[in-house]
Amino acid sequence: MLLLVYCGDVGLAQAGRSTRLLNGDMGIYDQARPFTMEFVPRHGNHRLQFRGLCWLPAYPRWRALPRRIASASKLGALTAMVVGQLVEFRSFAR
Secondary structure, X not given: OEEEEEEOOEEEEEOOXXXXXXXXXXXXXXXXXXXXXXXXXXXXXXXXXXXXXOOHHHOXXXXXXXXXXXXXXXXXXXXXXXXXXXXXXXXXXX
């Protein structure tokens, strides 16, 4: 699961690892394994579900989840833009 935080922040923990996702950050976690999320009272997020984690073998260091993708990183900026476009398209298509 990919979680894009667009308002507030979210705490994410899984398998003994934890991270805090700030406004604009994204997190990746495995929905098939136990996880916890802690939301601030006012928050907003978008979630995208991927069928299986078939892409993880190509990125061995990413197997330890959850993972934070900072909004200030190149990958974070690009991915947030794509996710935002998908959300807009989905809202428009309804």
